[in-house]
Amino acid sequence: MSMAGAAKKEGTGPGVTDHGGGVWSIPVPIPDNPLGHTLVHLLDTDRGPVLIDTGWDDPTAWDTLTAGLAACGTSVSAIHGVLITHHHPDHHGLSARVREASGAWIAMHAADAEVVRRTREAEPTRWLGYLAVKLAAAGAPEEHLAPLRAARASGRASGQTDALPGTRAAQPDRHITPGELLDLPGRRLRAVWTPGHTPGHVCLHLEEAHPAAGEGMPGHGRLFSGDHLLPEISPHIGLYEDPDDATVTDPLGDYLDSLERVAALDPAEVLPAHQHAFTDAPGRVRALLRHHEERLAGLRALLLGAPLTPWQLAEAMEWNRPWADIPYGSRNIAVSEAEAHLRRLVKQGRAEPVPGTDPVAYQAV
DSSP states (O other), X not given: OOOOOOSOEEOSSSSOEEOSSSEEEEEEEOTTOTTOEEEEEXXXXXXXXXXXXXXXXXXXXXXXXXXXXXXXXXXXXXXOEEEOSOOOHHHHTTHHHHHHHHOOEEEEOHHHHHHHHXXXXXXXXXXXXXXXXXHHHTXXXXXXXXXXXXXXXXXXXXXXXXXXXXXXOOOOSEEOOTTSBOSOTTOXXXXXXXXXXXXXXXXXXXXXXXXXXXXXXXXXXXXXXXXXXXXXXXXXXXXXXXXXXXXXXXXHHHHHHHHHHHHHHOOSEEEESSXXXXXXXXXXXXXXXXXXXXXXXXXXXXXXXXXXXHHHHHHXXXXXXXGGXXXXXXXXXXXXXXXXXXXXXXXXXXXXXXXXXXXXXXXXX
16 A cells, blocks of 8 residues: 655645655544644555554544544554554544554553553552642642542542543553664654653654655654644643652653754654644754743742742742633642652752741742
């Protein structure tokens, strides 16, 4: 089967874009999410088509994905393999259905595969207890903790605990090894480990001449960037949560280092999982590095005023809506992001915990 395209073309199906050279993108909707959709990419290989991410596990998303594949001249049953940039449900959600329909393998970085295994096997009440302890230590008020404690006591994961990880995600049967070319006959696709958004996030570098190279487009190949590098927004950077691991991680530091790694690749074009394709990856990386430095400086300025717990810092941070309008589960995510920024400030020597505080408050240095 050959689906090779030559140039980017819009309108080849339900929102499908032909990026040329055997690469397509299919916008798969995310229910009730301001991002709107995940751009699932289709890559032609000599052994059959391969998906990069799959979209949210939702009937409308599934119908959109299957219609998009038909518009690309293929079908779910023909899919040879699935490459997952990271384990989040808007990327990995439909992987199990794709595998059931096609027999395709699913590949993911080992660190995110471990997250999938852990969340599939975890007792919901154990996770509820862990989350309640973590949030209490971050300074969450009792009214926020009460629903978690009540759900744990009743032995169920319900109520306002909609931020709990899902348990239906497919366990991958292959690992993506950073630095190595993937086993895709006829293509040169290399995995690049880019932790930060998740511990096992990967970008995939298509080390082939861009279809527009003959028109003078500068850069080296194309980069499927997942959520690591997006054209207009910065991805969420929170803590890597694991009830069995007390290691103090630095996800924001991991992310900033990963950005530098991607800039050095200097791809001709970036094909992200949200928004739209774009060029000048090094320029976008520089903008994101500035953004995070400005944000860190702003958070340190807040800590100059008075010591703050992670919860209080999250309340004071700028979000896309007022704190009062942020839903319950999203507040958990916001506090995790505040903690990730605090860890970076502490590691840089720009903030420190205040001795004797409980919950621990932080002050600027």
